[in-house]
Amino acid sequence: MSKEIELKLRLSPAQARRLQSCKVLSGLQPQKYRLLNTYYDTPDFDLRQRGVAVRFRRKGWAVWLMTVKAGAPSAGGLAQRSEWEAPTQAGVFDFSIVTDAKLRAFLASHQAQLQAVFSTDFTRTTWMLNQAGAIVELALDRGRINVPGVGKAPRSEALCELELELLEGESPDPLFNLAIALAADLQLHPEIVSKAERGYALADDAAANPVKALASSVEKSMTPVEAFRSIALSCLMQLQGNEAGAIAGDNPEYVHQARVAIRRLRSAFNLFTPVLNQRFVEIYSSRWKQLAGGLGSARDWDVFLTETLAPLEEAFPGDADLAVLRARGEATKAKAQASAGVALKQKAYSQLLLAFSAALFRVEPPTIDAQCKSSALSLRKFAVRRLYKRAQMIERLVSEHGKMNAERRHDLRIAFKKLRYALEFFAPILPRKRLAACQASLAMIQNLLGTLNDQVTASRLIKQMHPKSDPDPLSRGWIAGRTQLLVAALNDELRGFTASRKPWP
Incomplete structure (x- = not known):
């Protein structure tokens, strides 16, 4: 052989x-x-x-x-x-x-x-x-x-x-x-x-289908750097599996899954920063962030049209203002979708994939003694330490939830998303039963926070389409009502999460 x-x-x-x-x-x-x-x-x-x-x-x-x-x-x-x-x-x-x-x-x-x-x-x-x-x-x-x-x-x-x-x-x-x-x-x-x-x-x-995130293949025998490499390569596989569909532009789910892959990769950078060479993080974390920004607008418009505007149209058929929103939204979405496809056809994107893949096989722990202590930990101990830190951030934000505005809820959404990705990355080395229960709770909370964020985005996009006048009162009232209901449901889920037993000591 x-x-x-x-x-x-x-x-x-x-x-x-x-x-x-x-x-x-x-x-x-x-x-x-x-x-x-x-x-x-x-x-x-x-x-x-x-x-x-x-x-x-x-x-x-x-x-x-x-x-x-x-x-x-x-x-x-x-x-x-x-x-x-x-x-x-x-x-x-x-x-x-x-x-x-x-x-x-x-x-x-x-x-x-x-x-x-x-x-x-x-x-x-x-x-x-x-x-x-x-x-x-x-x-x-x-x-x-x-x-x-x-x-x-x-x-x-x-x-x-x-x-x-x-x-x-x-x-x-x-x-x-x-x-x-x-x-x-x-x-x-x-x-x-x-x-x-x-x-x-x-x-x-x-027919091909959009490629979703692959199950983590980390093993407890890996070093933290080896685990990062495995996770990053998995993210690249998901990203490249959606390239052709995103470029074709027929199904917005391809762009969404490409964004998810980059988001997961950037979350992995953040999670493993203590055991990665600082120069490597500085170079590639910012370059992936820039690419993610080029794909973001297409997804925002798709969510607005399918999850915010569509229910409004069903409840108020024939409304003239909603028809205007639909026409303008579809046109803007088409432009954003085409822009996302162009970003993935650029020579710069191909060169980023090559350079980053090469760097992944060369990446070494940092040379700073204080940080090397983290890289010397077993993967299990490193995972527990990083998960605990993410949970602490969430507990601090949840304690402030009563006085939260849209910006703070956005911070909470990002914190929960980071914890959810971290749990997915470390899943093979965590207790299975407690992990499943925690992930189910996280999925519900992230869905509520994501929908709340979609309402904020929808308000921004509506304003963008009506730059010289007040937004349509019907859509504005609908968004405000949905936001109140979502906040109430979120409060219940947050209480359950904070009281639950976590899948790490």
Whole structure:
């Protein structure tokens, strides 16, 4: 078994034509050959569900190779997978090469059902580079992904991407260094979707859905810095899983989930700051905050139109002022949605993903002695300390709730959101029963505080659409009435939360 470490980058055909002229490839002679690949699975895609790929490949006129790949999906374009490969005949399976006993048994039990699902046919142009002692293969792949017409018309999709594979070495640093150097001349974007995943999507022909936050994969054996890296990579996976939908602009939920991913990432920065290098935090926390600001307006308008204006229209059908609000709101939302998509298509965003992913694999604890004490803690002790601090902040804000205005409720909402994210991040190392009860309470409180914040936002947006006159009295009265009801419900939930037993000592 070998460990495959590769960085995948998306580029346009026009950018691909410029690749040869990049400085880092100057003087290097490329090799070019054709690759034919056929991927197999069961009719129910059992291998796909297990995160396994079985492929037959022929390079030029050479013998066929059977390859089995297994491993976690990529984040920031970087994939690290187990790989087994051996010569064979096309369509002849030999799973004895798989050294993972459980995986080998799984493949053997499904062998009789395996059938060709899709194929890739592309020309690969490769360059070999020595990067600080590491050997990296840079491969430009151009061709097509093809799905045979079994019961439906055949389908095909263009393929144009770069793969940077670490042939000798252990750290992914040389891959990121090379990618960043190439990105100075080209517009490259980290690609989290493999050729196999694209082929499956084409074969399945199922509609894509917005990607929600993934379950935390932290383990108690991790150091706090390792836990941060795991959480940050998970946030990147969620963000990149929603890029295409957010750019297309047809479903506002994609923008919302992209914002959630960035919000969770920024919360992780705040949570783990005591164990992170200060310079790393200063550089990247502000850059993610700036990107989040570019996506925020689209979500605000969507919430206003669906959750504030829609109930008003249902209660007062045909109201002229509400019709004006609807028309102006839809127009402004469309502009905000387009702006969000543009932000995710910029070269600066692609470069941020590359630079941040590289920095994640290099991040070390701070050098300040006082802060190093936190990084020396076990993850469990670090988690308890940070959760307790967040709970203290909430208790202070709740004690002031009686004299709270909209601004203070906003502070309380942010504090509860930070605690909720922290609990989600540390969930695998906390007591399950108490955690579930606490998370349910937090979800209810956060929902109430979020809806209250939506009322404030709605008032602002209405005023924005009526800059020279008083806001529509009907909508203003509706918002005021809802706010009173929400505040009463919030008081009840806050009393229950403060009296409950928390999932940490």
